[in-house]
Amino acid sequence: MPQQKGAAKPVRTDEERVKVGIVGFDELVFGGLIPGNLTLVTGTTGTGKTIFGAQFIYNGAQMGQPGVYVSFEEPPENIKANVRKFGMDFESLEKAGKVAFARYDPYHVEDVYELIESSVKKIGAKRVVIDSVAALGLYIRDPAELRRMIFNIALLLRKLGCTAIITTEMLPGQRSLSRFGVEEFVSDAIIVLYYTRTDSQFARAITVWKMRGSEHTNKVHPYRITSEGIVVYPKEEAFVKFD
Numbered sequence: 488m489p490q491q492k493g494a495a496k497p498v499r500t501d502e503e504r505v506k507v508g509i510v511g512f513d514e515l516v517f518g519g520l521i522p523g524n525l526t527l528v529t530g531t532t533g534t535g536k537t538i539f540g541a542q543f544i545y546n547g548a549q550m551g552q553p554g555v556y557v558s559f560e561e562p563p564e565n566i567k568a569n570v571r572k573f574g575m576d577f578e579s580l581e582k583a584g585k586v587a588f589a590r591y592d593p594y595h596v597e598d599v600y601e602l603i604e605s606s607v608k609k610i611g612a613k614r615v616v617i618d619s620v621a622a623l624g625l626y627i628r629d630p631a632e633l634r635r636m637i638f639n640i641a642l643l644l645r646k647l648g649c650t651a652i653i654t655t656e657m658l659p660g661q662r663s664l665s666r667f668g669v670e671e672f673v674s675d676a677i678i679v680l681y682y683t684r685t686d687s688q689f690a691r692a693i694t695v696w697k698m699r700g701s702e703h704t705n706k707v708h709p710y711r712i713t714s715e716g717i718v719v720y721p722k723e724e725a726f727v728k729f730d
């Protein structure tokens with residue numbers, strides 16, 4: 488039967504998904520992210536958001552999808568050096584034109600759109616990571632202006648047609664999923680990384696808070712940061728305390 492004009496086409500098969508490639512993760516989201524969608528990865532500091540973003544770009548480049556990593560926080564050299572211990576050699580991918588790192592310059596706030604667009608076009612990127620929009624708050628004090636900028640970055644990422652991840656930082660004990668209360672509204676999907684206390688120790692756990700147009704896990708699963716980077720255990724459930 489021909490597809491009805493205007494009817495939303497459910498994206499269900501594995502081939503149509505953009506694989507994050509983190510062990511165990513894609514199972515939580517029915518095979519991967521939806522092409523062209525914007526996903527928010529949120530969590531408190533140290534939960535592994537930067538490692539998550541780096542794995543998304545690194546794995547994509549290995550699968551023939553060039554990627555751009557835009558850092559608002561750490562200098563690209565630090566990120567590359569930190570993730571090298573997880574076996575990610577970004578230098579060779581950069582040389583091969585499969586990956587580009589862009590460092591945001593706080594003295595040229597308005598150039599951020601140009602920075603993203605030109606980096607994407609230069610290597611024909613299919614994947615983009617913006618890490619983290621929370622760091623924008625260091626440079627832009629006016630909350631309205633900050634929200635407008637996050638909104639416009641999301642619009643630009645959609646226009647460019649890339650499958651994108653933006654990260655933001657939750658404060659410990661905070662109820663809201665994002666720092667500025669706007670990140671979750673501009674995103675199609677939300678991944679939450681938790682670092683919570685069990686009785687005598689802290690444990691890492693991940694869930695998919697929402698994912699437009701897709702089935703996804705409704706459970707909380709354990710994950711670890713190993714020598715291979717993040718590893719998710721999709722068949723296991725985590726019992727976390729939210730206090």
Ligand SMILES: Nc1ncnc2c1ncn2[C@@H]1O[C@H](COP(=O)(O)OP(=O)(O)O)[C@@H](O)[C@H]1O
Nearest residue numbers: 531532533534535536537538539572712713714
């Ligand atoms: N080699 C490693 N083995 C296990 N865990 C590590 C290793 N290196 C870093 N980590 C963990 O990763 C965390 C940092 O991850 P990162 O992605 O920078 O967090 P975020 O961006 O969410 O602040 C550290 O707090 C540490 O717990």
Ligand SMILES: [Mg+2]
Nearest residue numbers: 536537560619
């Ligand atoms: Mg980080």
